[in-house]
Amino acid sequence: MPAPFRATDLPRWADPSVPTSSLDPQGASRRTFLRLGMVGGLALATGAYAGTAAASGRPGDPQLAWLVGDHHVHTRYSHDAKYDFDQLAKKGAQLGLDWMVFTEHSNHGHAAKGAAAEHEEIIAARARNPRQLIFQGLEWYIPAAEHGTVFAAPGPHEVELLREFERLWDGKLNGWAANLPENEERAVEALRWLAARKAEGHVDDVLMLANHPSRLGIDSPHEMRAWRDAAAGICIGMEGAPGAQGDADPAWVAYRGSTRAQRGEYSNAPRPDSFPGYPVESYRTFGGFDWMTATVGGLWDAMLAEGTLFSITSNSDNHRTIWDTWRDGDMPPGENFDSLGWKPSPVDTGTPQPGSDFWPGEFSRTHVGVTRHGYLDVMDGLRRGRVWVDHGHLVDGLDVRLVDAGGARGTGTTLGGRLSVERGTSVELMVKVRSAHRPNPHGLLPRLAHLDVIRGTVNGPSADRDTWRAPETRVVEQVDTSGRSGTYDLRIPLGRITESCYVRLRGSDGNRHGAGYLGASVDPTGPLPHDNNDGDPWADTWLYTNPIFIDVR
DSSP states (O other), X not given: OOOOOOGGGSOGGGOTTSOGGGSOHHHXXXXXXXXXXXXXXXXXXXXXXXXXXXXXTOSSSOOOEEEEEEEEEOOTTSTTOOOOHHHHHHHHXXXXXXXXXXXEEOOHHIIIIIXXXXXXXXXXXXXXXXXXXXXXXEEEEOTTSOEEEEEEOSSTTHHHHHHHHHHHHXXXXXXXXXXXXXXXXXXXXXXXXXXXXXXXXXSSOEEEEEOXXXXXXXXXXXXXXXXXXXXXXXXEEEEEEOSOTTTTXXXXXXXXXXXXXXXXXXXXXOOTTSOTTSOGGGGSOBTTBOHHHHSTTSHHHHHHTTTOOOEEEEOOOBSSBTTOOEEOOOOOTTOOHHHHSSOOOOEEOSSOOSOOBOOTTTSEEEEEEESSSSHHHHHHHHHHTOEEXXXXXXXXXXXXXEEETTSOTTOOBOTTOEEEEOTTEEEEEEEEEEEOOSOOTTSOOOOOOEEEEEEEEOOOSOSOTTOOOOTTOEEEEEEEOTTOOSEEEEEEEEEEEOSOEEEEEEEEOSSSOBSOTXXXXXXXXXXXXXXXXXXXGGGSOEEEEOOEEEEEO
């Protein structure tokens, strides 16, 4: 079981015993946002957090604190990564991360030795970094498909579960990579196996998210729907944006040399086992985000239009950071990764080494709304879809509530939730934004130029499990925020609701956009792909929120 909650384990920005003067600018901003009534800050900070709306004096959903994290990070326990846990935990803490998941690649050496040795290091890292929630996970080679993050709540069986899952269900270790119906079914069986382990109390919780789903075109729509439906609450979503966002930074490309670098390392083309219904454009990122997420009316919307939550995240997928000078450690004579289960600690060369990633928290951030600070609370927030993501530290804070315009003031539902209304009820979005007020890690002060409201009709389960279109989803309003700074409120009326639907938000720095992939009538100012070797991530930043559903009764 996780260690009991203690006030001293709070993130520094939420702990009132830590003077504001000792916080970095990001931490000070988050505390200011908390004090402005955005979240139930004092209760969270004293360890007696009132996690219900009634306790906070407001009806509707609870007030939330937003913890920043990354669910896709590799260490030297992955065959293609190089860093020690403390290097990554320290960098993450410096960059404002409250939680992270170490997700090592499946390998025979990892399953046999690495995962257990890694677990001992994670326990020690947790003790050294009590304010940071550190999960152990696995990057699963999904049978017949791409990769996925699998991670469990800390407890006596967390590493046992991961090792058994890796041995029993990994597509790479078991030779199940081929695009065959029996392998697709094995992926579904694996998720049901995880659900059974949770149901029997072997672990307190376990989650799975699909990673870089468009990279190779092998995560078909029917597979993703099957994972979502395999076992309620296990496969909860996908990476809305992949890691490796530094791959096409022009300065880095010029230094190392390249011919076809793309953000996210999305530089592929259809291959024999790719889903034939995906267009060639889907193999590139749009504004750094996966095509499935970035296309208004695309696959993410097609899944949401069925009326079931499917979340998105953003993360570093950190293996090797751009401009970093460390190289792999030297293997002992006669040893290799599979014989050891890990690689020795890296060695500093003083010269930039190959890489395409940013440090955890440096560029990509996943914000999860919680009512308490703890491992199970982060997992609960992810499952509930209380999530928004941003690149480049585009804003310091965001809170979204969908409210019945005629109801009691303060009622409403936040991200991932459902608002039930009678037909013809007027609803509105209440959005609180805390603009970025300090330079990001690249030295730029980001500015949110606009927020887009995206709305789609809910029609129930699709008869065609391979459709990736949601033809009734489109951008319905764009709010100009270019002149706004500090903490400000937006009130966005959505009119009278006559059919069940969902709404989600998207915003950007306004530097680079144009007609969306499905046309300007659907998305007039959407993200765009970039040319090879010319994808400066810091000059093209976006944020996305999870949806809120409106159920008409």
